[in-house]
Amino acid sequence: MTMRRYYSLIVLLFVCNFAIAEEPETSPNGSWWSTLGDGFSYRIQGLIYGIARNPQDSLLNPDNALGISRYQGTGELRPDLGFAYENLTLAIKPRFNVTWERWEDGPLDGATDTDEEAFINEWMARLRLGQQVFLSYGRENLQWGPSFLLSPSNPFNPSNGRNNPWLEEPGLDYGKAIWVINSTWTTSLIANTGEGRLDLFEDFRNTYATKVDYTGDGHYGSIILSHRESGPTRFGLFAGVTVSDAVLLHIEGSVDDESESNLLVGGTYTLDNGSTLALEYYHNSAGCNNQEIRTCFFPFADTSPDLSLFRRNYGLVQYFNNAFITNDLELILRGILNFDDGSNLLVTQLTYELNDYSELFTVAEWATGAAEDEFGALSEYSIMGGLSLSY
Amino acid sequence: MFNNARWHWLLLLVITITPTQLYATSVTTMTSKEVLTEADEARGNLSGVEWELHMQTDDSKGEKEMTLQVQARGFDVATTTLKPARSRGNRLLMFKDNMWFYKPGLSKPVPISKRQKLIGTASYGDVATTNYANDYVSISLGEEQVDGVPCLVYDLKATHSKATYDQIKYWVDKDRLVGIKAEYFTVSGQKFKSARMEYDNQVQRDGERKPFISRIVIQGELLKNENTVLTFSDPVLRHIPDHTFNLDLIAQ
Numbered sequence: 295m296t297m298r299r300y301y302s303l304i305v306l307l308f309v310c311n312f313a314i315a316e317e318p319e320t321s322p323n324g325s326w327w328s329t330l331g332d333g334f335s336y337r338i339q340g341l342i343y344g345i346a347r348n349p350q351d352s353l354l355n356p357d358n359a360l361g362i363s364r365y366q367g368t369g370e371l372r373p374d375l376g377f378a379y380e381n382l383t384l385a386i387k388p389r390f391n392v393t394w395e396r397w398e399d400g401p402l403d404g405a406t407d408t409d410e411e412a413f414i415n416e417w418m419a420r421l422r423l424g425q426q427v428f429l430s431y432g433r434e435n436l437q438w439g440p441s442f443l444l445s446p447s448n449p450f451n452p453s454n455g456r457n458n459p460w461l462e463e464p465g466l467d468y469g470k471a472i473w474v475i476n477s478t479w480t481t482s483l484i485a486n487t488g489e490g491r492l493d494l495f496e497d498f499r500n501t502y503a504t505k506v507d508y509t510g511d512g513h514y515g516s517i518i519l520s521h522r523e524s525g526p527t528r529f530g531l532f533a534g535v536t537v538s539d540a541v542l543l544h545i546e547g548s549v550d551d552e553s554e555s556n557l558l559v560g561g562t563y564t565l566d567n568g569s570t571l572a573l574e575y576y577h578n579s580a581g582c583n584n585q586e587i588r589t590c591f592f593p594f595a596d597t598s599p600d601l602s603l604f605r606r607n608y609g610l611v612q613y614f615n616n617a618f619i620t621n622d623l624e625l626i627l628r629g630i631l632n633f634d635d636g637s638n639l640l641v642t643q644l645t646y647e648l649n650d651y652s653e654l655f656t657v658a659e660w661a662t663g664a665a666e667d668e669f670g671a672l673s674e675y676s677i678m679g680g681l682s683l684s685y
Numbered sequence: 686m687f688n689n690a691r692w693h694w695l696l697l698l699v700i701t702i703t704p705t706q707l708y709a710t711s712v713t714t715m716t717s718k719e720v721l722t723e724a725d726e727a728r729g730n731l732s733g734v735e736w737e738l739h740m741q742t743d744d745s746k747g748e749k750e751m752t753l754q755v756q757a758r759g760f761d762v763a764t765t766t767l768k769p770a771r772s773r774g775n776r777l778l779m780f781k782d783n784m785w786f787y788k789p790g791l792s793k794p795v796p797i798s799k800r801q802k803l804i805g806t807a808s809y810g811d812v813a814t815t816n817y818a819n820d821y822v823s824i825s826l827g828e829e830q831v832d833g834v835p836c837l838v839y840d841l842k843a844t845h846s847k848a849t850y851d852q853i854k855y856w857v858d859k860d861r862l863v864g865i866k867a868e869y870f871t872v873s874g875q876k877f878k879s880a881r882m883e884y885d886n887q888v889q890r891d892g893e894r895k896p897f898i899s900r901i902v903i904q905g906e907l908l909k910n911e912n913t914v915l916t917f918s919d920p921v922l923r924h925i926p927d928h929t930f931n932l933d934l935i936a937q
Binding site for chain 1: 742744746747748749761768769770771773774780781782783784788789790793794795796797798799800801802804805808846847848849850871877926927928930931932933934936
């Protein structure tokens with residue numbers, strides 16, 4: 295039996311087993327039409343931002359062969375639309391972007407370009423059967439786990455986009471069946487059927503996963519068994535514990551049947567003033583420890599590097615304060631330390647709330663490494679600043 | 686033995702005294718834990734309740750407002766930010782002493798601690814329903830009046846490190862069995878904030894209308910001008926299913 299047929303059978307069993315357990319929900323007061331109207335929800339965000347960066351002339355990007363622009367100006371319209379009626383939930387997140395870029399390095403020196411793009415980053419149709427089973431299909435940015443640096447237990451996309459929260463992570467195509475067994479246990483069957491908006495180094499192959507979640511008093515944990523077609527079978531896990539009102543600890547990792555493994559351990563401490571410090575260490579046995587970062591990539595390497603971090607050993611230090619100087623200013627300082635080549639990436643995120651609808655934001659990244667190191671091979675710094683409007 | 690006038694006086698005495706005596710007996714025979722359990726239930730410790738929570742802070746770092754829709758069951762809470770528009774859809778999940786925060790646009794829910802500040806002097810733990818009856822060991826400090834209201838006073842010490850506060854001095858209205866004043870202390874015994882609670886809402890519980898939390902004013906003690914007001918409105922009792930608190934379903 296193929297994995298696809300196996301999952302189809304299990305989903306069918308889910309449906310048959312729990313459709314009969316349907317409990318009618320109390321109908322809200324009001325007419326059918328007003329009930330329908332109440333089901334609509336929306337959140338519309340408009341972003342205008344500029345980015346300045348300095349592409350490095352390195353062995354990984356000789357004479358800016360990757361075509362990294364020096365300046366960029368972007369306008370984005372991000373409507374999030376939802377509709378819920380009885381057991382059905384629909385959601386769609388179309389995106390409309392206009393981007394202007396100017397190059398001052400390499401063959402494109404002096405060139406400018408404007409590009410318009412319209413696409414659907416995420417959409418989802420979800421059906422609830424009874425109070426326990428949820429079936430869904432759509433394109434979504436599926437993330438889990440407590441880690442800040444990346445999510446090594448996630449077999450679909452370990453990158454969590456935390457370095458720059460203003461840039462959206464791409465949605466991938468998933469079919470899911472979630473069974474909320476009780477308040478302690480949940481199990482999910484997940485089929486990743488398309489790469490969606492994600493750019494991959496290699497050809498996309500379907501991945502299937504079974505995820506079991508446990509939630510106890512002050513602790514939680516999940517295990518994930520996954521298989522990629524014509525690829526490895528992988529066992530992943532994450533867990534966390536609330537040590538006190540201020541201290542949280544977590545662990546996350548995975549191992550596959552080709553003996554490649556990764557592990558992340560970390561914790562957070564919240565100070566009396568509410569600001570929070572986070573520390574993490576990450577080890578990836580499949581990471582590249584070659585001297586030059588260029589040789590970690592094809593054709594010099596025969597394995598595909600991790601999608602977000604390429605070396606073996608990393609540390610993360612993060613400081614977060616959502617009322618820095620004033621109640622309207624949020625600060626995140628983030629340092630990613632590469633223990634293998636000694637390069638570091640320092641990130642400062644500032645968000646200032648102008649009023650109920652608008653925020654000013656800036657994200658500054660500074661790579662301390664040399665041209666042959668991971669953090670420094672493409673760009674020494676980048677500064678992003680912009681305005682967000684929400685309605 | 687008794688003439689008519691004496692019977693009338695005796696009857697009047699019985700009518701006047703009996704309800705008070707019976708009530709006094711019921712309160713005085715209650716254990717501290719039973720009193721605290723009653724007081725907890727007026728703060729949302731129910732099988733399922735939904736309400737809207739408006740939060741307003743005014744301190745040395747400026748003013749800020751926020752409105753949340755809150756779903757609570759027992760000591761588990763799920764909130765969705767309604768206002769301001771820039772924060773709409775932010776979600777907070779407090780489930781079995783685990784807390785998670787999700788922001789649309791951020792890629793995933795992140796674990797947070799009870800001590801992290803939600804707004805002004807209010808921590809995330811302040812939005813949660815109280816569990817003083819089980820999270821704290823209580824010592825009765827006798828009775829005091831707060832603004833003319835007779836109160837039972839308790840010194841509460843946390844029984845485990847996951848409780849939001851290490852030590853609390855708690856005043857419970859003797860008649861209504863609701864907590865109306867609290868002072869919060871650090872491990873070293875320093876008072877760092879205090880709160881006054883009002884119960885103008887009502888819910889149907891155990892077959893009768895009972896008072897329910899309507900307003901909490903939190904005052905910072907270190908900086909006297911720190912002031913956060915939590916206003917609870919429109920409480921509605923309804924069954925909250927398990928999936929409301931499921932992390933896999935929190936992201937929309």
